[in-house]
Amino acid sequence: MRLLAARLTTAAVLALSPVAAGTASAAAPEPTPAPLHTSANAIPGSYIVTLAKSLDPKNFAESIGLKPKFTYTTAINGFATSLTPKQLETVRESYGVLSVEEDARVSGRRCPPRASRRSPPPTPGAWTGSTSASCRSTTTSVPTAAARA
Structure with missing residues (x-):
């Protein structure tokens, strides 16, 4: 009789364990x-x-x-800030955060338009800049998300 009771108890525990585990994981x-x-x-x-x-x-x-260095509300809605690894994890798991991106340095060439008094006025839509040989290379810190927008 005791053996039957022990088997029934074990069977009941085994049968209900997946149900209890399923409701616990679904709740949180x-x-x-x-x-x-x-x-x-x-x-x-x-x-x-x-x-x-x-x-x-x-x-x-x-x-x-957090204390934001910059806030963005036009091209993107967000902010730039410094984060520790733990803060990064907290931010990424926060409600309303769409993405987190490493800020980066980008570089490019700046070619200002050149015109002289002897030059005719530029044709609308025509390139009035200089050749790449006279351009200056510049490096600046620009949020890469803003650079893509």
């Missing part, structure tokens, strides 16, 4: 972190956080204990 799903975009020319510890349009970048950053 793991948050999916926002994507992290990396860069070859990243500035260590510096990130650009893109938020949902409904969130205010300054208020959001301050609500999780």
Whole structure:
């Protein structure tokens, strides 16, 4: 009789375990972190956080204990800030964060238009700049998300 009771108890525990485990995992799903975009020319510890349009970048950053270096509300909605690895993990798991991107240095050539008094007025739509030989190379820190916008 005891053996039958022990077997029935074991069978009941085994039968109910998957049900209990299924309800526990369904009640608290793991948050999916926002994507992290990396860069070859990243500035260590510096990130650009893109938020949902409904969130205010300054208020959001301050609500999780961050001080934004810059806030963006036109091309993107977000902010630039320095983050530790733990802060990066917290930001990526926060509600309303669409993506996090490493801030990076970008470079390019700046070719200002040249015109002299003897030159005729430029034709609308025609290139009035100089050749690449006379351009100056410049390097600047520009948020890469803003550079793509």
